[in-house]
Amino acid sequence: MKKKFISILEQQLFETMNTAKAGLKISDEDKYRCEGFMQAGVELELVSDKEIQALIRSVHESVYGESIIARRSKEKLGSLH
Numbered sequence: 217m218k219k220k221f222i223s224i225l226e227q228q229l230f231e232t233m234n235t236a237k238a239g240l241k242i243s244d245e246d247k248y249r250c251e252g253f254m255q256a257g258v259e260l261e262l263v264s265d266k267e268i269q270a271l272i273r274s275v276h277e278s279v280y281g282e283s284i285i286a287r288r289s290k291e292k293l294g295s296l297h
Contacts, residue, residue, distance in 0.1 A: 221262045225253060226275060233279040 228250045235242050257263045276284050 218262050221257050222267075222271065225250075225257065225263075225268070226271060228253060229272060229275040230279065233275060237279055 228246075232242055232246060232250055235246075254268050258265060258268070273284060276287075280287055
């Protein structure tokens with residue numbers, strides 16, 4: 217059950233991040249579905265918050281080729297110019 221949950225969540229995260237990377241707006245429906253799915257996994261004790269955060273970091277690095285922190289730093293520098 218846990219493996220299936222993580223697999224489905226990973227797919228949702230990939231789709232969401234690829235949408236954002238393409239410069240498209242993530243619909244509120246998709247955003248809330250993903251957030252609700254994560255919360256359900258925690259509430260049902262299928263995964264911990266730590267596991268979810270690790271998966272988010274992993275998928276982000278796969279999609280963007282860099283860590284969340286590195287990407288945010290670049291975005292902040294870009295907004296200063």
